[in-house]
Amino acid sequence: xxxxxxxxxxxxxxxxxxxxxxRQKMIDSIRASYERFGFEPLETPxxxxxxxxxxxxxxxxxxxMYRFKDNGDRDVAMRYDLTIPLARVVAQNGEIKKPWKRxxxxxxxxxxxxxxxxxxxxxxxxxxxxxxSSPLADAEVLALAAATLKALGIRDFVxxxxxxxxxxxxxDSLGLTEGEKISAIRAIDxxxxxxxxGVAEELTKNxxxxxxVQKLLxxxxxxxxxxxxxxxxxxxxxELNVKEPLARLLSIVEVAYKLEPEARFVIDLSIARGLDxxxxxIFETTLQAAPQYGSVLSGGRYDxxxxxFSSKGVPAVGASIGxxxxxxxxxxxxxxxxxxxxxxxxxxxxxxxxxSDYLRLASELRASGVNTALYFETADLKKQLSYASxxxxxxxxxxxxxxxxxxxxxxKDLEKGEQEKVSVGDIAKYF
Amino acid sequence: xxxxxxxxxxxxxxxxxxxxxxRQKMIDSIRASYERFGFEPLETPxxxxxxxxxxxxxxxxxxxMYRFKDNGDRDVAMRYDLTIPLARVVAQNGEIKKPWKRxxxxxxxxxxxxxxxxxxxxxxxxxxxxxxSSPLADAEVLALAAATLKALGIRDFVxxxxxxxxxxxxxDSLGLTEGEKISAIRAIDxxxxxxxxGVAEELTKNxxxxxxVQKLLxxxxxxxxxxxxxxxxxxxxxELNVKEPLARLLSIVEVAYKLEPEARFVIDLSIARGLDxxxxxIFETTLQAAPQYGSVLSGGRYDxxxxxFSSKGVPAVGASIGxxxxxxxxxxxxxxxxxxxxxxxxxxxxxxxxxSDYLRLASELRASGVNTALYFETADLKKQLSYASxxxxxxxxxxxxxxxxxxxxxxKDLEKGEQEKVSVGDIAKYF
Numbered sequence: 001x002x003x004x005x006x007x008x009x010x011x012x013x014x015x016x017x018x019x020x021x022x023r024q025k026m027i028d029s030i031r032a033s034y035e036r037f038g039f040e041p042l043e044t045p046x047x048x049x050x051x052x053x054x055x056x057x058x059x060x061x062x063x064x065m066y067r068f069k070d071n072g073d074r075d076v077a078m079r080y081d082l083t084i085p086l087a088r089v090v091a092q093n094g095e096i097k098k099p100w101k102r103x104x105x106x107x108x109x110x111x112x113x114x115x116x117x118x119x120x121x122x123x124x125x126x127x128x129x130x131x132x133s134s135p136l137a138d139a140e141v142l143a144l145a146a147a148t149l150k151a152l153g154i155r156d157f158v159x160x161x162x163x164x165x166x167x168x169x170x171x172d173s174l175g176l177t178e179g180e181k182i183s184a185i186r187a188i189d190x191x192x193x194x195x196x197x198g199v200a201e202e203l204t205k206n207x208x209x210x211x212x213v214q215k216l217l218x219x220x221x222x223x224x225x226x227x228x229x230x231x232x233x234x235x236x237x238x239e240l241n242v243k244e245p246l247a248r249l250l251s252i253v254e255v256a257y258k259l260e261p262e263a264r265f266v267i268d269l270s271i272a273r274g275l276d277x278x279x280x281x282i283f284e285t286t287l288q289a290a291p292q293y294g295s296v297l298s299g300g301r302y303d304x305x306x307x308x309f310s311s312k313g314v315p316a317v318g319a320s321i322g323x324x325x326x327x328x329x330x331x332x333x334x335x336x337x338x339x340x341x342x343x344x345x346x347x348x349x350x351x352x353x354x355x356s357d358y359l360r361l362a363s364e365l366r367a368s369g370v371n372t373a374l375y376f377e378t379a380d381l382k383k384q385l386s387y388a389s390x391x392x393x394x395x396x397x398x399x400x401x402x403x404x405x406x407x408x409x410x411x412k413d414l415e416k417g418e419q420e421k422v423s424v425g426d427i428a429k430y431f
Numbered sequence: 432x433x434x435x436x437x438x439x440x441x442x443x444x445x446x447x448x449x450x451x452x453x454r455q456k457m458i459d460s461i462r463a464s465y466e467r468f469g470f471e472p473l474e475t476p477x478x479x480x481x482x483x484x485x486x487x488x489x490x491x492x493x494x495x496m497y498r499f500k501d502n503g504d505r506d507v508a509m510r511y512d513l514t515i516p517l518a519r520v521v522a523q524n525g526e527i528k529k530p531w532k533r534x535x536x537x538x539x540x541x542x543x544x545x546x547x548x549x550x551x552x553x554x555x556x557x558x559x560x561x562x563x564s565s566p567l568a569d570a571e572v573l574a575l576a577a578a579t580l581k582a583l584g585i586r587d588f589v590x591x592x593x594x595x596x597x598x599x600x601x602x603d604s605l606g607l608t609e610g611e612k613i614s615a616i617r618a619i620d621x622x623x624x625x626x627x628x629g630v631a632e633e634l635t636k637n638x639x640x641x642x643x644v645q646k647l648l649x650x651x652x653x654x655x656x657x658x659x660x661x662x663x664x665x666x667x668x669x670e671l672n673v674k675e676p677l678a679r680l681l682s683i684v685e686v687a688y689k690l691e692p693e694a695r696f697v698i699d700l701s702i703a704r705g706l707d708x709x710x711x712x713i714f715e716t717t718l719q720a721a722p723q724y725g726s727v728l729s730g731g732r733y734d735x736x737x738x739x740f741s742s743k744g745v746p747a748v749g750a751s752i753g754x755x756x757x758x759x760x761x762x763x764x765x766x767x768x769x770x771x772x773x774x775x776x777x778x779x780x781x782x783x784x785x786x787s788d789y790l791r792l793a794s795e796l797r798a799s800g801v802n803t804a805l806y807f808e809t810a811d812l813k814k815q816l817s818y819a820s821x822x823x824x825x826x827x828x829x830x831x832x833x834x835x836x837x838x839x840x841x842x843k844d845l846e847k848g849e850q851e852k853v854s855v856g857d858i859a860k861y862f
Contacts, residue, residue, distance in 0.1 A: 038804030
C-alpha cells in the first residue's frame, strides 16, 4: 500500500482530547439544561432522501447541500439542519403526543465558503416545542435559552427579542407591499453586519422611498430592556401603531422573567431573522464581551414549517445554539476550562516486582470512581512524571519497595508540586 | 410546495425519545467506563478523502462505502469505521504523546444488505491504546471490556480470548502455507454461524487435507476458563506445540483478572477474527443468555494498522462495542429500563389566576435540579394527568386555590397512584 498524505477535508476538523474534553462538557451541560426543562432527545439519520431537504433552505441551501446518489441510485443528502428532519419525524409519527418538547444535538453539513471562518461540519443544539401555540411555550423557550447560557457559566448575554407580528403591524402601517416586507426584513437582518447606511442603501435600491426608509431605520433603533423600559415600550407601541402585538410580546417576556428572573431580555426591533418561516417571536443572543461572534443562540416561533409534511398545521417554537461559534466565543473570553486528560491519577510503574500492587491500586481507584491511568512499561520515575505532566494528569501515585513496607503510597500533585504519603487503604478516600 | 411522503432511507432510523433516552444512557455509561480507565475522547469528521478509506476494508468494504464527489469535485467518503480515521489522526498529529489512550463513540455508514437485520448507519464505541506493545496494555483492554459491560448491568458475559501468535504457531506446526493460514482463519471465524461441518467443508474446498482439517477443528474446540483451567491449558499448550505463545496469552489474562477480578475470561481457540490486520491477542464477547446476537464487544492487537499512514510502525490494541447490536440484545434480555420522558414532574396548569405560582414552582424545581415540565394551556386536571401518563412523566404537581390557601401542593405519583400534600417550601426537597 503506498503512503497517502494524511489530511482532513477543508472545513472539517478533528477534535483532539484537549478540545474534545471541554467541548463534550459543553454539550453535556446544554443537554442537562434542555432536559431540566423536560425536553426529550431525538436522533435522526445523517442521510435523508434528497426530496425531503431540497427546496427547504432557498437556492443558497440547495447549492450548499451535500447531495449525491447512493449505491442503490437513490438521491440522498446529508442533514443540513435539525428542523426539517424534525418536521419529517412529526409527520411520520402521528402517535407522538403533543405538545412535544424535543431536543437534538447533532452535526449538520453545509459546503460553506471556508474563507469566512465557517466550517462545513458543525454542531447545532436545537430545542423545540411542537404542537402548542400558547404564549407560555414562547416564554418557556426564552427561559430555556437564558438558563442554558447561565449553566455554561456565561453571565453577560443579552437575549434580544422581536416579533414578526410587531414587524408586520408596523410594515402594514407604512403601507408596504408583501414583496417590500420580505426585502425589508432581509435588509434589516444585516444591520449588525453592514450598519444603518448599508441597510438604507439596500432598502433604497429595492425601491423603498426615503421617508419610509427613515421610519424603518428608526423602528430598528428601538432596543429597550423589557423590564426597566416597560412604560417606554408601551408608549412606543402606540406611536408606531404596534400597540397590541407589542403588548403580547411584552407579556411573553414577562412570563419568561418569572421563569428566569436573572436573565436579561431586551426588546430589540432590529431583530429580523432572515428566514421566511418565522411567524411570531424571534430572538438572537449576543455576548456583550464578544459581539463580533454575532448571535450564539437564536430562534423563534414558526407555525407553518413543522406541518409542511403533514396534512395539517403544527405550531412550533424553538431555540438553536451554534455550538462551534459559542465555543470559539467562550474560548476567546477565557471561559473554556483547559482540561487535557480524562484521567485524574497515573499509577507510576517503576518496580516490576510490585506489578500486582499497581494493578490492585488501579482496580481499587477505578472501583471508587477515580479515573485512573496505569503506566504500561516499567520505567524510571522521571520519565513517567513527565508523561503525566504532558498528558495533563494531575496526580501521580508512587509506590516503591519502601512504600510497600510502610503500607503507604506517595500521592504527588503535579499541578502544585506537592506530595503527601497516604495509607494504601485510604487512597480512594484521598480523591 | 407539494406534499412529500415523509420517510427514512432503508437501513436508517429515527430514535424517538423512548429509544433515545435509554440509548443515550448506554452511551453515557460506556463513555464513563472508558474515561474511568483514562481513555480520552476523539472526534473525527464524518467525511474523509476517499483515498484515506478506500482499499482499507477489502473489496467488500469498498463496495459498501458511501463514496461520492462533493461540490468541489473532491472524491470523498463517509466514515466506515473508527480505526482508519484514528490511524490518519495519529499520522497527522505527531505531537500526540504516546502511549495514547483514545476513545470514540460515533456512527459509521455501510450500505449493508438490510435483509440480514443490519443497519446502514450504526454506532461503534472504540477504545484503543496507541503506541504501546506492553502486555499490560493488552490486559488493560480486556479489563476495560469487562468493566464496561459490568457497568451496563450485564452479568453473564464471557470474554473469549485467543491470540494470533498461538494460531500462527499451531498453523506452522501443521505446515500450512501463508495462503492456507489466511483461508483457515477465515473459515474458522465462521464456526459460530455455520458450525463445525460447515467449516470442515470450506477447509476441504480450500484444499486442506482431511487429517489437517480434523486437527484444526480439534484446536478450535478448546474453550477453557483461563483461571480454573490453567493447568489443563498448560498441558494443551505443550500438546499443540503452542506452549510459549499460549503462556504469554495466559499471563496477559492473569493481569486482566487482577484488574477485573469478577470478569469471566475464557481461552477459546475458535476465536479467529476474520480481519487480516490482527497481530496479537484477539477476543470476542458473547452474552450467555443471548448468544444469537454474536459478539457484542470485540477487538485485539493490531500492530501494523495505525502506522499505515506514518513513516514508522505504531503498535496498538483496542476494543469495540457494536452499540446497536448490544442494545438489541439487552432489550431482548429485559435489561433496558424503559424511560419515556426526561421530565420527572409536570406542573399542572388548571387555574389561570395561579399562573405566576406555576411559573415560580417550575423555576424553583429546576433550580434544585429536578427536571420539570409545565403544561402550556390552562386545561382540566384529567386531561393533564393523562398527558403526564402518556408521556411517562411520573409526578404531577397539582396546585389550585385550596392548596394556595394552605401553602401546599399535591404531589401525585402516577406510577403508584398515590398522592401526598407537601408544603410549597419543601417541594424541591421532596424530590
